[in-house]
Amino acid sequence: MASTIRVRATSSGETTEVQALIQHPMDTGLVKDAKGELIPPHYIQQLTFEYEGKNVFVADWGPAVSKDPYVKFSFKGGKKGDDLKISWVDNKGTSDTTTAKIQ
Amino acid sequence: MRSAIHLSSAALALAALVLTAVPIAVAADTPDPVGEARAFQKFFTDKFPKVKLEDFVNGPYSMNEDMHRQWQDKEQFPPYDFSLEAGKEMFSKPFKNGKSYADCFANQGIGIRQNYPYFDEKEGKVVTLELALNRCREANGEAPFSYVKDEMAALTAYMAFTSRGKPFNIKIPDDPRALEAYQNGKRYFYTRRGQLNFSCASCHVQNPGERIRAEVLAPAIGILNAMPIYRSEWGGMGTISRRFTTCNSQIRGVPLDPQSDEYRDVEYYLSYVSNGLPISGPGARP
């Protein structure tokens, strides 16, 4: 199956700008389906961006984050050609991870 | 209680008399699509002189600077990306009988979205892309997709993407039935409906750039060019059928069945008057 994580990391010398789009339903657990039953909560709890073995960005999320979340941030450092590792874990224990090259 | 009904009938009759007594400047009954399309485009370029004609396809994002910047940001990582990828996969996967979508369309189905809808002279009706896709499925022994759900959205997203940049090229053949379909579509567009008494024009001709509750209204010109769209409000993709039916219910009008004659005709009209504007789909909207 295709990765749920789309990422683009661009280094401008001093800082690296990262954008990521993650495919995830981010169900709050408060919405009812067509039959009138609650759709159980299903959302990313932790999202981590790792560079050179260190976490450069960690997000602790909850059901308030919308479906297919988009994240954009910058961190100091990062060189072209280096790896950036992205992983997430959700409340059901499902996870995904991907590695992207900084451009 | 019976008197209440009689009184209301009388009130209605009175209202009817009042309205019909007002002289209305009526347009000539034979439509002039070429002239009308020109007038349609001019109306919007006059109203928004700072917006280039081709930029109207971005709907509310073309309406002010702040929204334009949001659109540029969004295009870097568009939320429709997942649907688009799914659509590409679906499009290339053969049916159970070995044939595929490519066999149903000109040019293998690539780069042809701007020619839809078209008037089918054999059938005597307008054929939209969504309709053609389901007909293709049924002709090849597959069950049709719902017109308002994700599969149809993914397929049309992919086909729109292969046509990005190509200008709408809708034709009205020299056939009185085609002209009638165009006229029906135009009439549907301007007719008030629903308890809220809105026509499509109420929002998209009279109030583009204005807000309806929290949303900024799109101009009618180029309004179909970005379809299907990922709407943040819906948290997902929406086909043209989904947009038509939900617009109806939002003004408290019972929606017609997707791909009803009226919807096919209004899609025909709206696409025709946007001839020349580029396909920008799939799109993203607030």
Added chain:
Amino acid sequence: MSIIRKAARFKFTVSLATVLLIAGSAPVFAAASDADFKNAYAAAEAANKEAGSLRNQWTTTSAALAAARKAAEAGDFDKAVASSKEAEALAKASIFQAISEKEAWKAMEIR
């Protein structure tokens, strides 16, 4: 929009409001019966069907009909009749809208 047309539209809105108000506040002299409900509901349904043939039904009409059915099932025939009458008024208004729009739409057209 011209003053004349604005006034006409206002008159329409006022008439419509009057219709709905009257329909909603019909005085009850004696408790309604199941037969009363059936009559009122049939009239509303017939009007809504006609609106359907004009391809112009309102969602609020369907909602009023559903409310009428629900009240009747619960045995509250006064409410069922009142909802039926509201549904009928809404359906009639939607018919009126469809008929008047047959010409009125032309005034909205970009020219």
